Amino acid sequence: MASRERRVKPDPSLFLEKVLPWVIEKDIRKIAYWGGEPIVYWKTIKTIQDAFDKAGHKFDMIKMATNGTLFTEEHVEQCNEWGVYTILSQHLDYGVPAWEQVMKLDKMSLSYLFHHDELYAWDWLKRCQELEEKYQRQVFPFMHWPRSTEGADKSSDLTHEDLDKHIVHLWKLAELAANGDRFLQGMWNAHLVEWRQKLDVGAEAVPMCYGDHQIDIDLDGNRYGCHHTVEPWLKTGTLWDDNQNPDAMKQVRRFVDTKECQVCPIKTWCRGNCHLSRTHDVDCRLSKYKHKILTWLDKRMPETNERIYKHD
Numbered sequence: 001m002a003s004r005e006r007r008v009k010p011d012p013s014l015f016l017e018k019v020l021p022w023v024i025e026k027d028i029r030k031i032a033y034w035g036g037e038p039i040v041y042w043k044t045i046k047t048i049q050d051a052f053d054k055a056g057h058k059f060d061m062i063k064m065a066t067n068g069t070l071f072t073e074e075h076v077e078q079c080n081e082w083g084v085y086t087i088l089s090q091h092l093d094y095g096v097p098a099w100e101q102v103m104k105l106d107k108m109s110l111s112y113l114f115h116h117d118e119l120y121a122w123d124w125l126k127r128c129q130e131l132e133e134k135y136q137r138q139v140f141p142f143m144h145w146p147r148s149t150e151g152a153d154k155s156s157d158l159t160h161e162d163l164d165k166h167i168v169h170l171w172k173l174a175e176l177a178a179n180g181d182r183f184l185q186g187m188w189n190a191h192l193v194e195w196r197q198k199l200d201v202g203a204e205a206v207p208m209c210y211g212d213h214q215i216d217i218d219l220d221g222n223r224y225g226c227h228h229t230v231e232p233w234l235k236t237g238t239l240w241d242d243n244q245n246p247d248a249m250k251q252v253r254r255f256v257d258t259k260e261c262q263v264c265p266i267k268t269w270c271r272g273n274c275h276l277s278r279t280h281d282v283d284c285r286l287s288k289y290k291h292k293i294l295t296w297l298d299k300r301m302p303e304t305n306e307r308i309y310k311h312d
Ligand code: SF4
Pocket: 255, 260, 261, 262, 264, 265, 266, 267, 270, 271, 272, 273, 283, 284, 285, 287, 288
């Protein structure tokens, strides 16, 4: 993650000195780079990855979320060499992805965000088809839903009225997946695999983005309650001394500790949803609908040998 002070000149020296040995000692095998836009910090990412390579530490997954506008041949070659899984999150306000480069990435999913003005995926699916035809390679669409955090545009928040329409559409997409549509199978399988892994009725739920499963840090090893922000009020401590900030921890557990979530049968999968959300009741209702759809799909999803791109 990039902190505000480091946007101009990120300094990985503390990471190399203190965080890198910690990662190796704990045998952590998944790493994700988040921005802003990670390609802006490419030199720092390369310094870190080269240091892990030199230390002989290999990752099972290196993940990067980018809008793809700054990709050059050098980035593509390096990402393919490292085996990076790129999530292409499209924010057209920041420009168009460098498709000629992006489409040479070995492991990449095209991320589609449903929101208030995007309740239906039809145009997106058509676009994926066109990209496949133009670049003569398979693309792997992924679908997700907004986190209505303070930094997100309020006008894109999902409403209950949106859900009334959107859920009907999701059922239609699930039927297409069950009938073997490759794009829809991929889009649902990513969620189905995670749902199967996480759903554990009766077990304790951990917050969505905080726990042993996810450790969000800045370059100095400060730990935060969310991978989208390094605001001081969400700093929970450091890698070496966590749980220092009760207010941040209270925020992280804001929903998962409520009575409603604690008795919810799907809490280990949903995990209370995003603790920074201003639309919690909509998020909760959507989770319950998605659970119904995934339960239905669980028995009907055809077997596939296609790659499944999950975001977790
Ligand atoms: S579905 Fe609602 S009640 Fe259940 S865990 Fe998620 S947010 Fe909590």
